[in-house]
Amino acid sequence: QEEQRQISSRMSNMMGDNQEADLKVVHQTERQLLIPPVLEPSSKSKENVIYDIVAQNGEVQIMDGEKTETLGYNGDFLGPVIRLKKGQKVTINTNNNLDASTSFHWHGLKVASDADGGPHQIIEAGQKKSVTFEVDQEASTLWFHPHPEGETASQVYKGLAGLMYIDDDNSKSLDLPSKYGVDDIPLIVQDKSFSSTNQINYENDFNSDGTKGETLLTNGTINPYIEIKNRWMRYRIVNGSNSRNFTFTLDKDESFYQIATDGGFLNTSVKLSKLLLAPGERAEILVDTQNYKKGEVIHLLANNLVALTMRIENTIENKEFTPSDSLNTISTLDEKKLEDLARQSINLRGMSHMVNINNKQFDMERIDLYKKLGTQEIWKVNNISSMMGGMIHPFHIHGVQFQILSRDGNQPALNEQGWKDTVLVNPDETVELLVKFDREGIFMYHCHILEHEEYGMMGQMEIK
Ligand code: C2O
Ligand code: CU
Ligand code: CU
Structure with missing residues (x-):
């Protein structure tokens, strides 16, 4: 089976997508999928909430052997999830503890540009800056990453990427899996290459039409697995790669349901057997594992390689639950x-x-x-x-x-x-x-x- 995946991935490469580095199967023991921590506010009142975010250097055990030098937010690699509610007044204190200048861009967040964190809002090494805004958009899965001119690509490649969730009354009222880390799981999917000493070397991998890595990582984990019960699972997928497009499928092209795009829920869920996400795009999907038995596994594949192995470690008595189908009321102009x-x-x-x-x-x-x-x-x-x-x-x-x-x-x-x-x-x-x-x-x-x-x-x- 593994071999088949390798072959088909090689085939799709020959058929033309890319001449560059293709993703390869990594023969390394499976590791438990890392689940980004939810960031605790540093202070909180009824309407106001304050968060502290630090961009910093890190070191993490990604591969067997030597640790990898990385960048991360409030940790060694990637970042936490900032969970906001519509209507909240939010202050984020951003701190740059890197040796280079950076910025904190909230991708997808509708805020005035002084809070947007684009290339004009640079924070020099060792400096800090606070941004304040009101959350005024619907429930969605957003993400954040650096945006300093000339350094965005290398900083993202080394690990700077975090998540921002927005909740609202609608998302609370919908009958959807929503236990964070249990049946509601973020998946930041990326590709990176590692040197013989397990290091990420952006300059080495650099390609002017889009840097690609050979190794697939999900939440910074290679060959990740997650233990679940046989239930509806919700995955919030972010293509956080520098340039690679990902096509997501399940084993045997089984179907799943897309429920949200970049900025919120679709009006109704859409049944798919394939989902293509380009860099920066997000999608929320539901996967029904109710018919699987204890000990069985299900794979989420990205470009025919395993992005996540779901192991059914226990069964639950299902009350034949079907998630809400009417999710949103988006209209367009006539x-x-x-x-x-x-x-x-x-x-x-x-x-x-x-x-x-x-x-x-x-x-x-x-x-x-x-x-x-x-x-x-x-x-x-x-x-x-x-x-x-x-x-x-x-x-x-x-x-x-x-x-x-x-x-x-x-x-x-x-x-x-x-x-x-x-x-x-x-x-x-x-x-x-x-x-x-x-x-x-x-x-x-x-x-x-x-x-x-x-x-x-x-x-x-x-x-x-
Ligand atoms: Cu201008 Cu995700 O960025
Ligand atoms: Cu953006
Ligand atoms: Cu382009």
């Missing part, structure tokens, strides 16, 4: 109203160090677009390939959650009809997005292949 909206073209072009948006490469000193607070627009995102070929660009906008209106004129797939902040745009494809500008300040939009972002596939808009 045709007529859409027609009246202004259009904005976003042309993604080039490869490696030539990548650009609308023929310009990123310049901190230049504002590319000005938008009026409170207005809506249709963004036509065109992925224009050249004679050199084309590639997928995951296009991300800060400070908003948008809706996908169409892909090449066609309705987006059912599991893309929810709130998004990052959208995968295929070569030669045009994707139309309905974007609303309701936060003030200067916001980035960029390709979430982190090396493309570093090479200038990023622009900035001022909303006022």
